Each structure stands twice: as C-alpha cells, then as structure tokens.
Amino acid sequence: MTVDSAPTPGPLNPPAAGAPPAADLADPAELRVSPLELFFDLVFVFTVTQLTDSLAHHLGAAGLARVLVMLAVIWWMYDAFIWLTNAMPPTTHPRRGLLLLGMGGFLVISLSVPHAFEGSGVAFGWAYLLVVAVHTGLFAAAGVEFGPVLRMGLLNLVGAALVVAGGYLQGTVQLLLWMLAFGLQFAIPYLVDLPSFRLRSGHFVERHGLVIIIAFGESVIAIGVGAGDTDLTGTLVATAMLTLGVCVALWWAYFGREDDEHAVRFMAGLDDARRNHLAVRIYNLGHYALLLGVILFAAGAKTAVAHPTGTLGTAEAGALAAGVTLFLAANTAIRRTLGLTPLLPRLTAAVLAAATVPLGTGVCALAQVAAVLAVLAAALAHEELRPA
Structure with a gap:
C-alpha cells in the first residue's frame, strides 16, 4: 500500500518533522x-x-x-x-x-x-x-x-x-x-x-508485471526438469518447444497489447478509494488467480515434457489445461475491469483449452500441448488482425 507524492520540500514547503526522505517524495511517475x-x-x-x-x-x-x-x-x-x-x-x-x-x-x-x-x-x-x-x-x-x-x-x-x-x-x-x-x-x-495508502501507479503495475514474468520462469524450469537427463530426441525437443510456445502465448496475453501501460493510466485517473480497492481486486485477487494458473500449467507441463509420446493421467492433463484456462479467465476479467477489449477470443480460448484434456489422456502429451498452443495462437492472432 503506497504513498503518492507530496509537495517537494523547499523554502516554501519545508519538510514536516518525521517526514520521509526527499527521495521518497519525488514525482510518483518517476519511481x-x-x-x-x-x-x-x-x-x-x-x-x-x-x-x-x-x-x-x-x-x-x-x-x-x-x-x-x-x-x-x-x-x-x-x-x-x-x-x-x-x-x-x-x-x-x-x-x-x-x-x-x-x-x-x-x-x-x-x-x-x-x-x-x-x-x-x-x-x-x-x-x-x-x-x-x-x-x-x-x-x-x-x-x-x-x-x-x-x-x-x-x-x-x-x-x-x-x-x-x-x-x-x-x-x-x-x-x-x-x-x-x-x-x-x-x-x-x-x-x-x-x-x-495512496498508490504510485507506475511502480505498482510494473512490480506486478515483473512477478508474472518470474512465474513464467517457473514454467521454463518445469520444461528443464521434465526433460531431465534423457536423450534429446526430436519428439522431446518438439514438446519442449511447444510448451515454451504456450508460455510465450500467455506472456503475450499479459504484455503483448501494452495492457500494463493502459493499467497505469487507468489507475492514475481514479480517486484514492477507487484506485486502492481496484488494486486489491486486480493485483491481489486477480494476480493470485494468474499465479495459480501458471503453477497448475507448470505442474502438468513437467510430466508432459517427461513423457511426450505417452498418455497423461487425468490429473496431469487436467492441470495442464486448467492452468491455461484459469490464466486466460483471470486475464480476461482483469482486462474487462480495466475497460480493455476484445474479451470474447480469450474466453473462447479458455473453454477450448479446457477441452484438450481428452487429447492428453487418450492420445499423447505432445498432442495436448500442441492443441493448447494452437488455441492460444488462434485467439491472439484474431485479436491482432481484427480492426481496431
């Protein structure tokens, strides 16, 4: 919870007793x-x-x-x-x-x-x-x-x-x-x-974006842990690359359309009460759902990379699909709160990602990962190609 800037201390505005250091009172956009x-x-x-x-x-x-x-x-x-x-x-x-x-x-x-x-x-x-x-x-x-x-x-x-x-x-x-x-x-x-607790919107939004990038790093770690020390067959490499592609697509869903910059402007334009309660909804509750989605996907991806040509258990395939679905649903809810569009392509992708579980349990892990990536790519490409 944060403090916005106060008048810069100087001859006409001497610092109050016990006030924070001058470095803390800079323009909030500069933090x-x-x-x-x-x-x-x-x-x-x-x-x-x-x-x-x-x-x-x-x-x-x-x-x-x-x-x-x-x-x-x-x-x-x-x-x-x-x-x-x-x-x-x-x-x-x-x-x-x-x-x-x-x-x-x-x-x-x-x-x-x-x-x-x-x-x-x-x-x-x-x-x-x-x-x-x-x-x-x-x-x-x-x-x-x-x-x-x-x-x-x-x-x-x-x-x-x-x-x-x-x-x-x-x-x-x-x-x-x-x-x-x-x-x-x-x-x-x-x-x-x-x-x-007044917010400096730029710093606040940037910090949460960095946390999401850190969470994506866990998905990359899961790829490496899943591969372990097994031989790098073509199938293993393909599964690892497709799994990384899913991570990139989720990254694009969060950062690709400069939603974070819009969030800074949107929150900066609100009064303290609305901004802070919105910050709790979006950046505590909403990002909790995003992080949980990444963890679920990483848990499923670890098994998928380890056994790319084998079928997955219902729990593993469900975790992989549920992670993507939850991330997209939370991301869509956040974008709606911020007044961003479109929303339907991501909601559709969330539903279709959940429907890939039978591919993992009935065909193979590689098939499910490829299907999830195809769904994400189609939804994000549709957003980029549609008229503004």
Whole structure:
C-alpha cells in the first residue's frame, strides 16, 4: 500500500518533522523498481518452484487444496511488500537491511513448503510471523497515518497467529486454520482505511508485471526438469518447444497489447478509494488467480515434457489445461475491469483449452500441448488482425 507524492520540500514547503526522505517524495511517475526489489523477487522464484513441485507430487484434491492455501497466505504478504516498497522505497541502509530480513523470512517459508503439512508447518508459521512483523514495522515509518497502519498490522498478526497455530496442529485442523487466515484476507481491505495508502501507479503495475514474468520462469524450469537427463530426441525437443510456445502465448496475453501501460493510466485517473480497492481486486485477487494458473500449467507441463509420446493421467492433463484456462479467465476479467477489449477470443480460448484434456489422456502429451498452443495462437492472432 503506497504513498503518492507530496509537495517537494523547499523554502516554501519545508519538510514536516518525521517526514520521509526527499527521495521518497519525488514525482510518483518517476519511481522505478529498484535493484533490491528485483533481488527480493528471486526468493519468489523459489517459492513458485516449491509450490509447483509440491503440487506435481500430490496432484489430487488434497494436494491442490494445500497449494491453494499456501499460495494465498504467501502471496498476501508478498504483495503487501510491493505496497510497502511503493510507499517507502528502499533508499536507506536500515530499510534495505529490514527488507533483506523479510527476504530471509520468505526464504524459510519457501524451504518449508514441501512438508508444510507434514511437520514443517511450525517453521512456515514462525517465518510468516517474522515477515508480518517486518512489514508492519517498516510501514509504521512510511509516513502513512498511524491508525490504518496499526489496524492493518494487527489484522495481519491475527492471520499470522492462525498460521503459527496451524503449524503446530497439522492435518485437517491445520488446513482449516490456514483457510481461516486465507478468508481473513478478504476482509482486511474493508477493515482498514484503505484510501490512506495512496498508490504510485507506475511502480505498482510494473512490480506486478515483473512477478508474472518470474512465474513464467517457473514454467521454463518445469520444461528443464521434465526433460531431465534423457536423450534429446526430436519428439522431446518438439514438446519442449511447444510448451515454451504456450508460455510465450500467455506472456503475450499479459504484455503483448501494452495492457500494463493502459493499467497505469487507468489507475492514475481514479480517486484514492477507487484506485486502492481496484488494486486489491486486480493485483491481489486477480494476480493470485494468474499465479495459480501458471503453477497448475507448470505442474502438468513437467510430466508432459517427461513423457511426450505417452498418455497423461487425468490429473496431469487436467492441470495442464486448467492452468491455461484459469490464466486466460483471470486475464480476461482483469482486462474487462480495466475497460480493455476484445474479451470474447480469450474466453473462447479458455473453454477450448479446457477441452484438450481428452487429447492428453487418450492420445499423447505432445498432442495436448500442441492443441493448447494452437488455441492460444488462434485467439491472439484474431485479436491482432481484427480492426481496431
């Protein structure tokens, strides 16, 4: 949650006591993502990899439920750090040090993901509590009104307490407590004075775009893991290239028509209340769905590349198709909210991608991947060729 610019300190506008450094008060359009934020994002690469691997090894209802919940609680706080660095750029050594401490907390969370429901939930919970404490402490010094920051911090601490308690209890009770923490996230934006956290739209949109690129990197990693050390046959190379083609098509769906630049202009034109609530809908909830779609696709793609001429199990073929379908559906909903068109080609592609499951289970993995890519290519080509 972020602070827009105030009048530049000078002879006619002396800085208030306790005000943020002058570097924080620059034109919001000039705030760019810092190298430390990019470094911070490297931990999220590992998080997405861990979640994908966990899902691939437990590709059933229970495994999916666990990944849904873990991704939700992790993404809530990770996104909260995007709001934080938007409000208070890491321009001083104390800020950088605390941000790196939070980065360490996310690393421990990621390390504990594979066995979070089998004994590592305690480490997950305490690292999560550390992340919440660092975030709240830094936000308290960001120049935002103390009341909203206090309420936000206390509510996040309640969520962290549920995660910590669940880690000690394990099993179904653990899942239920973590689901309660997940549910609390929907209420928090309405329980704090959200307009107090003013956004710098350019930085905010750019940061979320970089997170999506990082998530696509997991799909590329899945291709490599799936191929392993097997011989590079023509079929394997073809499947790997087609899978990469699907990643490129999803990238194009997000970035290819300069939707991010439109999003910056659209959000900058809103008042604080509408902009912030829209930011929660699009960049927390909407991007949660996008990330989950990438994880599902990567989990299915890993098996597809490993066995290109063999048939896939229903779970693997379903994950591959569902990932693309969910990503397109979420992307279409976001574009509709931003007033972008067309929408029908992507919705049609989402439905057709879901229909490719029988190809994976009845023909071979290569056939399903090729069909998914063909559907995406047709939809995106139609958008490019249609009259403006």
